[in-house]
Amino acid sequence: MKFHYIDKDNWDRKEYFEHYLNQKCTFSITVNLDITLLLQQLKSRDIKLYPAFIYMVSRVVNSHKEFRTSFSDDGQLGFWKEMSPSYTIFHKDNKSFSSIWTNYSTRFARFYENFKEDGEKYGEKKGLFPKPDEPKNTFPISSIPWVNFTGFNLNINNDGNYLLPIITSGKYFTQDDNVWLPVSLQVHHGVCDGYHAGLFFEEMQVLTEKCLVWLDD
Secondary structure (H helix, E strand, C coil): CCEEECCHHHCCCHHHHHHHHHHCCEEEEEEEEECHHHHHHHHHCCCCHHHHHHHHHHHHHCCCHHHHEEECCCCCEEEECCCEEEEEEEECCCCEEEEEECCCCCCHHHHHHHHHHHHHHHCCCCCCCCCCCCCCCEEEEEECCCCCCCCCCCCCCCCCCCCCCEEEECCCEEECCEEEEEEEEEEECCCCCHHHHHHHHHHHHHHHHCHHHHHCC
16 A cells, blocks of 8 residues: 655644654543444444444544554655554453454445454454454554443553554443444644544544445445
């Protein structure tokens, strides 16, 4: 997958990037998404929430280069043309988890088939990374379905150079006749501001409300 290099000297974000990179500054925001309609439609189609959630997150991430910006293996700054999700799966028998990845597709039906194929092939395999050959253009998604959390933060000790977003969902709950899903977004301030975090949650909510458009696409 193509990696586009950023010319920092002619980048309008250079001052912000260098400032927050030097500070190793990240931030996280947790928002409750209204998934009432989405959950109804998924149940009627016998589709679990997790793959739909992964698809929506991937769609938003791929809509904004700020969420696809990272360092290459040779330390050059740039952004991926497209990214695929790397997500955690839980093993009920020994209470461990693994992380596997699935090729992204703009069409949910295609992505869902990819997701199911990966689940059938690697879902029961133990180990941290049972699916081999994970490409460089992946980003992490995880789920904590046992906890209705109000905030979540994941600390990565890599000199503050991890620039990709980290997305985590929690346990959904019912309130005022609606179903809500807590979602945490963690980003590096060098490439993302509060505006971009707001865009992420706004577009996630739109996708839940317009799920009929993409569920059968």
